Amino acid sequence: MSLSIKTPLLESTPLSWINGTKVWLKVEAMQPSGSFKIRGIGHACEHHVSRGAKRFISSSGGNAGLAVAYAGRRLDVPVVVIVPETTSERARHLLGQEGAEVIVHGKSWFEANELALSLKTSDDAYLHPFDDPLLWYGHASMIDEVVTDGLCPDAVIVSVGGGGLLAGVAEGMQRNGLNDVPIYAAETEGMASLNASIKAGRLVQLPKLSGVATSLGAPQVCQRAFELARERPVVPMQVTDREAVEACLAYLDDHRTLVEPACGASLALLYGRKLSLSKLDNVLVIVCGGSTATVESLTRYIA
Template sequence: MAIHITTPTVDSDAFSIADQRVWLKLEALQPCGSFKLRGVGHACEVHAARGAQRLLSSSGGNAGMAVAHAGRRLGLPVVVVVPETTREWPKTLIRRQGAEVIVHGKSWMEANDFLMAMRQPTDAFIHPFDDPLLWEGHATMIEEAATQMPKPDAVVLSVGGGGLMSGVLQGMHAVGWSDVPLVAAETVGADSLHAAIAAGGLVTLDAITSIATSLGARRVSEQAFAWTKRHAVTATTVSDAEAVQACLTVAKEHRLIVEPACGAAVAAALKRSVPVLQGARNVLVILCGGACATYEDLQVWAG
């Protein structure tokens, strides 16, 4: 029993131009609002089958929401520990799923350390992005897309910690898309993959200064960086303003609210400044979603 749902891949008239069709994989339609449910749901199912009695998360964002949703579906209690900086809206969404929310520490690291200290042998900790089980789950969106659209000439997605990227590339290689280039979009101030590629090795950012907090991994995962050595990956950055404007455009044209983290991929696709997007006849954009932002937030950020 899959926790996630099959989502449509739509041919976007609004985002396409004369010689290029833009296709959107609508992961924003997942029950908890983001693609995270694919990998997290799969991981939770595996741990439940192995006998886990409780699920733990230290994500106050979309991963935490996905763990809470999966736990409710599986009938397992969920504890999510979040730092004091976590906004009220995400905490409300997590509690709605029946999870216990504990606020501890001034940073994610402090919250995560607290969670690990309370971990019991029968608990399963669900990492937000760095786990092969997550990548297996995320890969299913490409398996679906391959039956819903022509083979693309490029795939565009947003990168934070690299879980989505790792899963999508795993799926692309499974369906015969190994020759399709990937455009990895980040916002300036949350661009750990871009920095790693430029440096030729993993880089830890001093701080996350972008409003796209769901992209806020100061260091991209080793798995995501390793993919850049075996697949054609182009890292690109957009400004916060461009990401927010892209979100407003998605809301206007497709009636969906997504986070600036998701807007980064849309902005990169619509700018078409990356060479592999110029001349591409079919472009797949992963509309990864995100439930941490409201329409009011987008209006405030847009000024």
């Protein structure tokens, strides 16, 4: 049995009314680990177990780490997650709840990741948060489900951090004959590594990251995400932190589901009417979720 679930595909009356077209929600926030990450990470973990892995190692205190911890518990495989000092107490608690061993190390993800890689033995599988074809293959299943449910979107909206979701969605669209359909790639202004690379015409690393959407905090997108922006229609978009948070709160009121600011970046394009969509028939937005979001953290930001 798959570690991820088939998530709802719902038409959003409020967002459809705001944008003058049918807006469809792929509600990945309903995944058992709290985000879309379990699709790709679950697939990767099952792959590694079939090849003899005895332990999983991850370097994410957010959605990816929680997906690894959940997969490990379900597969009865020990999990070690190395997180930087900036990781919230809530994230550490959730990782522990899933049975993972949590090691706090370094001031950034890069430092935590260096320790994770140094701990890996021949019996271990290392799970990268976003840069792995196994993950993209698993994430692509959400588009398979959308098409199976009878929807062929005219545009797709995703949030972009490291680019794993973008790569997976694009792979799913390609194998379902949707390669010409544009993908709107949403980032917050302080985390816009894809936008910077597209403008530069090459992969670039942001000198620093800032903002509330910490799940988008990759200083450089993966190579595959950058390549996709050259191979198919990918439109980079940016929103402010406040717009992302306000979109999360509006989404909570409208759809009774809590998501994090990284997901709010996509939703803000719709709540803020930042795209010309009225001539399209069906627009799909990936509601990617957010394992550690709380109402208190969102309302504190805009207070």
